[in-house]
Amino acid sequence: MRRAVLAVALLAVGTGGCEDRRQKAIEKIGHDEEVLRKVGAAVNEVLRNAADCEVAKPLLTEAYQRIADARREVTAPATQATLDALKSQADRVGQACP
Numbered sequence: 001m002r003r004a005v006l007a008v009a010l011l012a013v014g015t016g017g018c019e020d021r022r023q024k025a026i027e028k029i030g031h032d033e034e035v036l037r038k039v040g041a042a043v044n045e046v047l048r049n050a051a052d053c054e055v056a057k058p059l060l061t062e063a064y065q066r067i068a069d070a071r072r073e074v075t076a077p078a079t080q081a082t083l084d085a086l087k088s089q090a091d092r093v094g095q096a097c098p
Helices: 002-048 053-073 077-096
Strands: none
Touching (some): 002 053, 002 077, 053 077
């Protein structure tokens, strides 16, 4: 009987540890999503104003700053690839508006 209780207790402790790691991973992904949402908004603003370089240039500065800040904050490898794609879009506007 004691062995059964001990086995159930160990199983409960082991399962709880897995849940904690999963929860932390989910929180990290949620944080990365929020950071990408802010960066995406800045880059989209640049793209919307690409035809007017006088407006787009200051927005580019902000977009590049958000991208740089995001690179330090995010943890998922796929997030870095998304940031690369967003920077590429901003770079195209930057080349059109020297």
